[in-house]
Each structure stands twice: as C-alpha cells, then as structure tokens.
Amino acid sequence: MRTPHMILLLAAALLWAAGHARAATPEAKLAYQQARDAAGAAYKNARARCDAITGNPKDMCVAEAKAQRVQAEESARARYEDTLKAFTRARMRIASANYQRDQARCAGMTGNDKDVCKAQAKATLVAAEADARADQKTIEARNDARADKLSAAYRVEMEKCDAFAGAAKDQCVSAARTAFNR
Known part of the structure; x- marks a missing residue:
C-alpha cells in the first residue's frame, strides 16, 4: 500500500531536483487527457462489474474502483503539472480515496473488529498525509540548501x-556568470 506513495515521492524528488519546467507541451497535455480518459474508462468497467454484486461487497467494489480512478487521475495530473505542490496534493487525494475504500x-x-478497522484506516490516512507533508518539506529544504550552496559558490567565483583587472576580469566574470547561469 505504501509503494504508490514511494513511487510518487521518488518521481517528485527526481522531477523537482532536475528543475523541469512545467509540462505545457501539447504532447504532455495529450498524455494527461489520455490518462484521465483511460482512468474513466477503467472506472466504468469496474463499476459495471460491481453492479452484479449486492450488499457490502458491492460497496467495497465501488470504493475500490473509485480509489483506483483517483490514483490514476491524480498521478497523471501531478506528472502533467510537474510541481512539488501537485505531487503532494496527489498524494493527499490518493490517501483520502484509500481511506474511503478502507471505510467501506x-x-x-x-463489534470490536469494526472499531479496530476504522482506527487502522484513520491511522493509515494520518500517516500517509503526514508523510506527504514531511516529504514536501524535505524536498523544499534540500532545494533551498542547493540554492544557498550555488549562491555561495558564485560569490566565491x-x-x-576581483584579483584580475581589465579584459581578464571581464572574461572571468563572464565565465562565472555562464557557469552559474546568472
């Protein structure tokens, strides 16, 4: 159950660390729309299979189908938006959908089994949300540290x-600005 969260975290960290620009290309938008359409179609198929069942098993089947749809849509949206905030929001919404599934x-x-089940579902939700927020803060802190290090190295360069004069100094400054994208 934690594997999708770890995959999202890893993807967020890699994409954020790489400094990708927002995915505004037509190909990215098309991939996002296709992923949403596929998630919708998969949900309709799963929902049709659930209609043959009655009672609580049907409720569980529907909740599972909804959770899978939310996971697919939110993962696609996070990849499309390609921001740390989007990945964190996706993890939060997936955790909420999984909580609804667990509630069903x-x-x-x-009796006591129901109480324990509900407590476990709530604990899983709280843990997933806390992990998402903590991972976001960790990534932000690492990015801030990286920016501070680059700024300090630029100041050193x-x-x-300053040891040079004239054209040599201009060439040195130009090389430093090029090296640090300033």
Missing part, C-alpha cells in the same frame, strides 16, 4: 575575479 471495507464488520 470496515462497514461490513461488526566573483571574489576570485
């Missing part, structure tokens, strides 16, 4: 250039 599973139980 718990509805078929009785510019200080080295």
Whole structure:
C-alpha cells in the first residue's frame, strides 16, 4: 500500500531536483487527457462489474474502483503539472480515496473488529498525509540548501575575479556568470 506513495515521492524528488519546467507541451497535455480518459474508462468497467454484486461487497467494489480512478487521475495530473505542490496534493487525494475504500471495507464488520478497522484506516490516512507533508518539506529544504550552496559558490567565483583587472576580469566574470547561469 505504501509503494504508490514511494513511487510518487521518488518521481517528485527526481522531477523537482532536475528543475523541469512545467509540462505545457501539447504532447504532455495529450498524455494527461489520455490518462484521465483511460482512468474513466477503467472506472466504468469496474463499476459495471460491481453492479452484479449486492450488499457490502458491492460497496467495497465501488470504493475500490473509485480509489483506483483517483490514483490514476491524480498521478497523471501531478506528472502533467510537474510541481512539488501537485505531487503532494496527489498524494493527499490518493490517501483520502484509500481511506474511503478502507471505510467501506470496515462497514461490513461488526463489534470490536469494526472499531479496530476504522482506527487502522484513520491511522493509515494520518500517516500517509503526514508523510506527504514531511516529504514536501524535505524536498523544499534540500532545494533551498542547493540554492544557498550555488549562491555561495558564485560569490566565491566573483571574489576570485576581483584579483584580475581589465579584459581578464571581464572574461572571468563572464565565465562565472555562464557557469552559474546568472
């Protein structure tokens, strides 16, 4: 159950660290729309299979279909938007959908088993949301640290250039700006 969250975290970290621009290309938009359409079609098929079932198993089947649709749509949206905020939002919505699925599973139980099931479902939701927020803060902190390090290195290079004069200094400054994209 934690594997999709880890995959999203890894994807967010890799995409964020690589500094990709927002995916505004027509190909990215088309891939996003196709993923949403595929998720919708898969949901309709799963929902049709659920209609043959009655009672709590039907509720569980429908909740599972909804959770799978949310996971597919949110993953596609996060890849399309390609921001840390989008990946975190996707993880939160997936956790919420999984919680609704777990609640449907718990509805078929009785007594203490039902209470334990509901408590476990809530604990899983809280843990997933906390992990998403913590991972976002970690990635943001690493990005801030990386920016601070680059800024400090740039200042060092510019200080080295002060040892030169005239054309040599201009060439040194130009090389430093090029190296640090300034």
